[in-house]
Amino acid sequence: MTAALRSTGLPLFAGLPGDISVSFEFFPPKTEKMEEQLWSAITELAPLAPSFVSVTYGAGGSTRERTHATVARLVRETDLVPAAHLTCVGASKDEIAEIADQYWEAGVRHIVALRGDPPAQSGRFVAHPEGYGSAAELVAGLKARHDFDISVAAYPEVHPEALSTQADLDNLKRKIDAGASRAITQFFFSTDAYFRFLDKVLAAGITVPILPGIMPVTSF
Ligand SMILES: Cc1cc2nc3c(=O)[nH]c(=O)nc-3n(C[C@H](O)[C@H](O)[C@H](O)COP(=O)(O)OP(=O)(O)OC[C@H]3O[C@@H](n4cnc5c(N)ncnc54)[C@H](O)[C@@H]3O)c2cc1C
Numbered sequence: 001m002t003a004a005l006r007s008t009g010l011p012l013f014a015g016l017p018g019d020i021s022v023s024f025e026f027f028p029p030k031t032e033k034m035e036e037q038l039w040s041a042i043t044e045l046a047p048l049a050p051s052f053v054s055v056t057y058g059a060g061g062s063t064r065e066r067t068h069a070t071v072a073r074l075v076r077e078t079d080l081v082p083a084a085h086l087t088c089v090g091a092s093k094d095e096i097a098e099i100a101d102q103y104w105e106a107g108v109r110h111i112v113a114l115r116g117d118p119p120a121q122s123g124r125f126v127a128h129p130e131g132y133g134s135a136a137e138l139v140a141g142l143k144a145r146h147d148f149d150i151s152v153a154a155y156p157e158v159h160p161e162a163l164s165t166q167a168d169l170d171n172l173k174r175k176i177d178a179g180a181s182r183a184i185t186q187f188f189f190s191t192d193a194y195f196r197f198l199d200k201v202l203a204a205g206i207t208v209p210i211l212p213g214i215m216p217v218t219s220f
Helices: 002-008 032-048 064-077 093-105 135-145 165-177 191-203
Strands: 023-026 052-055 082-087 110-114 149-154 182-185
Touching (some): 052 064, 052 110, 064 093, 082 093, 082 135, 165 182
Parallel strands (some): 052 082, 149 182
């Protein structure tokens, strides 16, 4: 089917009805070649009519400009609804406010607000002295700045730094109470973990959608 469709010049999924509810997560491209591949993938995936497409933010804030450029191009050149990932790592609250303003001005209304992980070599997350210490604080700061639609991260198999399962759920509740309207999960290795997590989330009084994050495993 792939070869046949490609020969027509139509996008890969052009024949599908686009009636599934999905979002796609993209990594900001590092090179011109990767940028071409990304835009070819976006053209192929667009007929599936994703609810939104998000662009990640590199560890340590390393992709700030590339994330912004990719999201801004999605706004300019497609009908897709883009969401920009944004983390607390290595940035003061003022710097984050500036980034948030730039997104708002570019027409971006959806932010995936994360604490973030530090660059691989530097170990544990340490908050910037004038920055946000957690995703919940970031959500509150973004909401106070603009009325963004905000997604946050959730962990069916519990975040590795959480003191306990309950502490992790309490943290998710803080993020929702701060103004997030949905959570997207870390990928999980058993669907049972996801469904059990949904039960705990509901029992904790969290009623926003919890979107399962699915990652195709491409290397053994
Ligand atoms: C869907 C998804 C997308 C992601 N995209 C990116 C990305 O683009 N770039 C990137 O760098 N990373 C990304 N990440 C990874 C994420 O940044 C890491 O998992 C990070 O370690 C935690 O981020 P968080 O937003 O969940 O942090 P938080 O919600 O702040 O939680 C971090 C940890 O601290 C604990 N905690 C927070 N507040 C408190 C408190 N008051 N008391 C006690 N414990 C507390 C939590 O339980 C948790 O263990 C993504 C993760 C997911 C699931």
